[in-house]
Amino acid sequence: MVRGPKRERTAERMLEIEDLNVWFGSGRDRVDAVKGATFSVAQGQSFGLVGESGSGKSTILRAITGLAPDWSGRISVAGAALNKRRARRFFKTVQMVFQDPYASLHPRHSVDQVLGETLYLHGFRDIDACVSKLLDDVGLGQKFRFRYPHQLSGGQRQRVAIARALAPEPDLLLLDEPTSALDVSVQAEILNLLSDLRAARLLTYVMVSHDLSVVGHMCDRLAVMNGGQIVEIMEVAALRAMKASHPYSQHLLAASV
Numbered sequence: 001m002v003r004g005p006k007r008e009r010t011a012e013r014m015l016e017i018e019d020l021n022v023w024f025g026s027g028r029d030r031v032d033a034v035k036g037a038t039f040s041v042a043q044g045q046s047f048g049l050v051g052e053s054g055s056g057k058s059t060i061l062r063a064i065t066g067l068a069p070d071w072s073g074r075i076s077v078a079g080a081a082l083n084k085r086r087a088r089r090f091f092k093t094v095q096m097v098f099q100d101p102y103a104s105l106h107p108r109h110s111v112d113q114v115l116g117e118t119l120y121l122h123g124f125r126d127i128d129a130c131v132s133k134l135l136d137d138v139g140l141g142q143k144f145r146f147r148y149p150h151q152l153s154g155g156q157r158q159r160v161a162i163a164r165a166l167a168p169e170p171d172l173l174l175l176d177e178p179t180s181a182l183d184v185s186v187q188a189e190i191l192n193l194l195s196d197l198r199a200a201r202l203l204t205y206v207m208v209s210h211d212l213s214v215v216g217h218m219c220d221r222l223a224v225m226n227g228g229q230i231v232e233i234m235e236v237a238a239l240r241a242m243k244a245s246h247p248y249s250q251h252l253l254a255a256s257v
């Protein structure tokens, strides 16, 4: 991937996925988790992946970030095709936020350590100022800087996980059910934060959710998955108008009201 100023790294198509197959195991134990997925996401867009549990949504994100190593097809980010290995500079372009902020933060690392180490790994110099700015950007502020995960609520932990993902100044954020482990009362706060950050930092999102109202609120387009396959790609306006073409999407929409 090209290193350099942000404007050189942007591409009209931030993400292109073509005929993606992802599998786990081999022989009789093989699970084909994603089958022939094709979609693309323009720079600055927010793209949703919806479908029932086990339909392959997370596996698509994991294949992009290199966490699901057995895949075929084509994945390109900012115009560059990915091969099997992800170099560190890949993570300056692509970052992921996981569902469970309890599992994703090391219990004995303070917020300052989590953010400071990430910045250090990505070659930032003025780490102190960067940590301070990240904390402000995710709405936590300086008083959280030396806290440990057990001293934070679920929503605060997810803000730290978002700050960590933003630290390398990525262009593309992969969000895997970023609010579904949180209390309903804080879900909207985190979703609003993510919307604001996308606008402020001109980010591109791919957001997995089993909640159609979240995708309706957060995304421009979405893919509906069933059994590892994308059955339909639709504009969010069609989702809001309850107008799906594929019977499975119609079923999903009907079940969500």
Ligand SMILES: Nc1ncnc2c1ncn2[C@@H]1O[C@H](COP(=O)(O)OP(=O)(O)O)[C@@H](O)[C@H]1O
Residues within 6 Å of the ligand: 024, 025, 031, 032, 033, 051, 052, 053, 054, 055, 056, 057, 058, 059, 060
């Ligand atoms: N590490 C793994 N090993 C084996 N099977 C897996 C693994 N991860 C996911 N799967 C299987 O792949 C399928 C898709 O899973 P996943 O992408 O997590 O679905 P979703 O995110 O839509 O709930 C499921 O059948 C799941 O059991």
Ligand SMILES: [Mg+2]
Residues within 6 Å of the ligand: 057, 058, 059, 176, 208
């Ligand atoms: Mg999942």
